[in-house]
Amino acid sequence: MEKVIEIGNLVKEYRGLRAVDGIDLYVKEGEIYSLLGPNGAGKTTTVEILEGIRRKTSGEISVLGLDPIKNKKDLSRRIGILPQDFNFMANITPIEALKFYKRCLGSKTDVIQLLKEVDLYDKRDTPFENMSGGQKQKLGLAMAMSSEPQILFLDEPTAGLDPFSRRNVWSVIQRMKETGRTVFLTTHYLDEAEKLSDRVAFIKDGKIVSEGSPDEIVRLNHRGDRVILRSESDIMSILEILGYDVSSENGTVQVVIKDSTEFFEIVDLLKEKKIELTDVTMKRESLEDVFMRLVGKVDDNEP
């Protein structure tokens, strides 16, 4: 499949601060690609350089084979943009805003259909300033979609949405993919990246620390699954002496294991020593575990 976005050694500096520090990535046509990273990682900077809103300091970028700044006008019909802090004229209603977009872009979108799709039909005549944060966000999404773009850039599309609305937006994004469009999104949310993306890049301090499909990332960064044990006795020191990679968390003891035979070894060993276990579970390493290890922190406001 064709590469619709290509970035080579992209750097962006703001007066001494390297917000993007040599990023390489590509996105193939029809893919959903996520940039996942904490606050200040450089997600917005990267996506806005792709949208032609910000200028790069150095590096190569191409969007649909074009330069986003030089070919801004050409691209405006072919890409859809939902910016992070989406806003619009205070007393304009969704239906007016979408009709304005349609006229400017000369698209054939069915505005009513679009409103229904993002679940905003009931609010079609409500002035922007009277809509809730989530409703505004959905309007932004509809506006981004109204040119029927080849690539959608969504900067944190579900930030601030309730769980129901998030799923609603997810299904809109998945439908966009079904119609062959490419989606480039940024997010703080692991579940979102894991559920939607064909490929994910973890970004931290302007650098990509890991990239691939969610499964691939887990496989590549696999440190082993874990046994989670609960006991009255001090199993921590016993296992440590035996050379296991042990840590304690919320009153449990977690042991990293290579495979399931090691799981049974540990359980047998503790049984031999007559140590009573109140709870034994095994946990496979998830994308979240890898993310936490590589990026180190996630935001507190996760739903």
Added chain:
Amino acid sequence: MIMNLKRSLAYLRLHVTSFMRSKSGIFFVVLLPVIFMIIFGSIFGGTSTQKTTLAVQDMDQSTVSGNVLSAINSTGLFTVQMVSPAQNLTNYMVYNSVDQGIIIPSNFTQGLASGKSYISYYSNPSDPYSQSLSLVIQNILFKIGSNGTGTIYLSNIPVAQNIPKSVDYYLPGLIGFTMLNGIFSMIYIVPNYTEKKIFRQLSFTGLTKLEWLFAVVIFYLGITLLSDAVLIIVGSVFFGINFAVSGLGVSLIVLSIFIGLITFVSIGLLAGLLTRKEETASLIGNVIFFPMMFLSGVFFPISIMPGYLQTISSVLPLTYFIKILDDIMLFNNLTLALPLIIYMGIFALVIFAFAVYAAANKNES
């Protein structure tokens, strides 16, 4: 193709919708000028029969100065009181409570022969008639001056018959005043749209700054013509304003208002680009607005101002737009207005181009 009219019109439509929903906008655009009209109309309307005393000191005692005096007399607006050359005119005016006076200097005829001559006009600035009367005299002098010495053309000065009621003299100023709406709204909108990133959002449709600004100018043109029409209708119906301008004159007025709005919307945009916060915006708005309002001849004649204020007045664009409107509406003198319209048109295009350039190059990080 430098701009896409379809996008510009699409934005114009949105802007109109947004404006119609904001009540304060309608107040400023339609109600405020009418309130001014009512105030001026009530003060100055319907008092045309009353004559004003004019103290005249003729140092020249020549045929030409005699012509000036009879022209002034024939307007029917003044009771002329001759003051002997030996007296001090200002003292005479103070002692006799005369608000208006002129001195024709001894070298008046001589000066005119070499192409340049002047008459000093003394008036009490608190006298509400001062502006209109100075305009009458200015117009008489213009006619006599342009006709050269020794020729008497006074019988056909149109001003003489055309001076109906003083409130007419405020109409050009009030129309000029309505053009300032362009500045005021822009100073509010631009920082607001920048801060809330609405300009950025609009740009996603491909709408350029040029297309945006063009739509805004057209919007204010419509709004201003609307409020000027209201002004003229209210003035004619309630205060007996005599708006007798030819079709060509009206077209030139509309053209001047268009040029004026390009100028003021551009000035407003530039001022708006300088401010980040909306509070500073209203401060800057006032700094631009009030000098224009008071020093451009909207309310007080420029000729009675002290020299330094006249200097300020001479750099304010509104001064020239009011001069154009005066020439067309009061003196029915289109040939006088035309060169000024062309100059102001060129000025408007330059400042418009500059504003578009500045707006397009802002905020590129």
